Amino acid sequence: MDFITAQNLVFRYLEEDETQVNTKVVRNVLDDVSFNIKKGEFVALLGHNGCGKSTISKHLNAMLLPDSGKVYVDSLDTADEDEDFTIRKKVGLVLQNPDNQLVASVVEEDVAFGPENIGIEPKEIRRRVDNALKAVDMYDYRNQPPHKLSGGQKQRVAIAGIIAMEPSCIVLDEPTAMLDPKGREEVMSTIKRLNREQGITIVLITHYMEEAVDADRVIVMDDGKILTQGTPQEVFSQVELLKRHRLDVPQVTELCYNLKARGVDIDTLSLHSDECIEKLLEVLK
């Protein structure tokens, strides 16, 4: 069995009807969604705002339970209340706004918050906190108050707070949405390094296509359903499908696609700028 298995997830809530006052309509935020995530994999979950991707993130650590369907984390059913904390130890969730997820007013004490909650020995907490801060390259800031740090640094501290609980999987819900380009770069390289060097499974929820190109697998969501999934190459080669659902493709992919549409003989599938430059050079020769 894969590390995370989601089977036919349905999640709905009542919503105010816009056409009629005081009537509620049922809205399916997730509509029959199934996917699985293997151990050590780096999966990017793409989609518009309101397509249900944040709802999925909260299903993966039992913060939300599906109205129908099942989520299994390491063979544990998230609907089993006794296993809530076991599941949250395995799957850490990093939220969008770094300010609202830091608890203590000293960096290292915040990172210690998780391990303290699960009753780890003080010496072991110290070791985990130091390792976690080194893993996100924030060790030198351990005695600083969070409000003196930049957005990217705060988000890295939040990631360290999750790593200190030694999870097998980290789910990041748009971790870069509130950051400047520099902070975004810091957070992305940290995530990739954790995946590569420590083998932590990463589920990155984002609406930046550029962040998804380095993933092992991309799942594209639209309106509560999975639109398509596969390797970044497979997904981003379907430019028409993505366009039809008002989703972007990486800029270089779009450039090649448009060139080809104008009759230039170029292979449309490039995800990185270096790749694209090579192809352009070939055409221009």
Added chain:
Amino acid sequence: MRDIAFGQFYPGHSLLHKLDPRAKIILLVAFIVLVFCTANYAALAVVVASVIGVILLSKVPLRLYFKSLKMIIFIVLITSALNLFYGTGEPLWEFWVFKITLAGINNAVFVGARIISLILISSALTFTTSPNDLTDALERLMKPLNVFHVKVHEIAMMMTIALRFVPLLLEETDKIMSAQKSRGADMESGSLIQRIKALIPVLIPLFVSAFRRAYELAVAMECRCYQGGEGRTRMKSLKLSYRDYVSSAVVVVLIVGVVLCNVLLPHTVR
């Protein structure tokens, strides 16, 4: 707005900074009792001398101590003045209903000196202890209250979170004020009531955002397995060192000194 010195902590490496926060709190309480036990000038001299000693040991700039005194100087003056005229005994000076006696002068001096000592010694605690250490120490000291179903851990957690969010909310207030000003809000002119009314468009968005933050924080805490104080461990365990024992011994010597002064010498005040 952001420069509000919260908790007035002054980072440093003095002996007082290194003391265990629990020891500091207990010694402070002992010292406060001591200040009120002084019954004659000899005892008062011991107390004043030790206050000066503590201030010098803290290595905190004197101007910070003056600042904390400035806030209460009126209280000191008023209570001293009242005491001055309420003495009993042979009047030294008399005018209409006012009379000043020797006992009155003594009372005034004692009250003034006691309040000033109190403020200075408590400031020494807040100057040399970070708010985090204070919260932590209070949580540990109040632990026995758990028996009476006082939610000690919850109170300490609330204090921690409040400390964390004060700078954030101050920053946010600044932002909202600028945003409202850029939309033409006038917050600086008009009568007091008008100015208070002008704050409403700042407070409402601030409250809304504080609730949103609180909700998100609760989600984040739950994601990090927070389940209350039960079964929780701490990374930093406080340990008493030789410094704490030495300072406790010094305070015991002070207590003995004050008691001796009180017993051996005649009392000047009740």
